[in-house]
Amino acid sequence: MSDLPPWLDAKDDRFYPLVLPNAPLETLAEGFAWLEGPVWCADANHLLVNDLPRDRTLRWTEDGGVSLFRQPSHFANGQTRDQQGRLIACSNQRRCLLRTELDGSLTALATQFDGHPLNGPNDVVVAQDGTIWFTDPLYGGGTDYEGGKHEMHLPPTLYRLDPAGTLAVASRDLPGPNGLCLSPGGHTLYISDTGAQFGPDPTRAIHAFDTATLARRPFHAVTPGNADGIRCDEHGRVWSSAADGVHCIDPDGTHLGTILTGVTVANLCFGGRNRARLFLCASQRLLAIYTNVRGAP
Ligand code: MG
Numbered sequence: 001m002s003d004l005p006p007w008l009d010a011k012d013d014r015f016y017p018l019v020l021p022n023a024p025l026e027t028l029a030e031g032f033a034w035l036e037g038p039v040w041c042a043d044a045n046h047l048l049v050n051d052l053p054r055d056r057t058l059r060w061t062e063d064g065g066v067s068l069f070r071q072p073s074h075f076a077n078g079q080t081r082d083q084q085g086r087l088i089a090c091s092n093q094r095r096c097l098l099r100t101e102l103d104g105s106l107t108a109l110a111t112q113f114d115g116h117p118l119n120g121p122n123d124v125v126v127a128q129d130g131t132i133w134f135t136d137p138l139y140g141g142g143t144d145y146e147g148g149k150h151e152m153h154l155p156p157t158l159y160r161l162d163p164a165g166t167l168a169v170a171s172r173d174l175p176g177p178n179g180l181c182l183s184p185g186g187h188t189l190y191i192s193d194t195g196a197q198f199g200p201d202p203t204r205a206i207h208a209f210d211t212a213t214l215a216r217r218p219f220h221a222v223t224p225g226n227a228d229g230i231r232c233d234e235h236g237r238v239w240s241s242a243a244d245g246v247h248c249i250d251p252d253g254t255h256l257g258t259i260l261t262g263v264t265v266a267n268l269c270f271g272g273r274n275r276a277r278l279f280l281c282a283s284q285r286l287l288a289i290y291t292n293v294r295g296a297p
Helices: 013-018
Strands: 008-010 026-030 035-041 046-051 056-061 065-070 076-081 087-091 096-100 106-109 124-126 132-136 157-161 167-171 177-182 188-193 205-210 216-221 230-232 238-242 245-249 255-260 267-271 277-282 285-290
Touching: 008 013, 013 255, 026 065, 035 087, 035 267, 035 277, 046 076, 046 277, 076 124, 087 124, 124 177, 132 177, 177 230, 177 238, 188 230, 216 238, 230 267, 238 267, 238 277, 245 277
Parallel strands: 035 076
Antiparallel strands: 008 255, 026 285, 035 046, 046 056, 056 065, 076 087, 087 096, 096 106, 124 132, 132 157, 157 167, 177 188, 188 205, 205 216, 230 238, 238 245, 245 255, 267 277, 277 285
């Protein structure tokens, strides 16, 4: 095996074929407050990403770099697209999901549960059948920096919004349900749990839910830092944000290796041609690196 460059750290021999020793870790742009919610739009050939505290959504293209997509973003955090290509964003400020219709108008989804407004959704995924899974921890209303402090009346929850519009509790077992991703095929929903995120001993767990039975099993504990945004590749490995970069975790739970960024990564997504490039929300910087795997479709 050839040596890896200093930004790639193999923990297991299975990491080597997944990365490219001659692919740089690129800084695409910098000077942001805190990046979140990257989503690749293949039809438009651009990345959308939220500069959360600055209440704006940005667009990045290979040729044009970063430009403003919209402001306000309503303090959008995690986001994804549904099967029809509509952007679905978690809004801290509006305390709901905001779906951007194809004509550009906004539709608020999941505005309340049990008569209470949500706390501030954090991350969202859409399954192939149109089911929307999203997390609603206690972070959204905790700071004025990320959309405004507000009273929160609901416990930390993983919700399921079915295609008919019925909102249901999928789990209330986790203290800090945060990032989400679906395995290829959609049978497993991975969820990161950051618990008391800024305390001396934060929860670092990633759990795996069976989407049919909602049975939950521990999958992996990330260190240093904790797992926030997570994404699956085409073979079901989980690429997780961490305090030192991005950790690649085998479906068996083994930490295979790390992309070292030197700063906290909050979120990530696969994108670009063939979904083979990882885009990283690395604190104040937008980074990218080509990998030798493709993101889950
Ligand atoms: Mg998050």
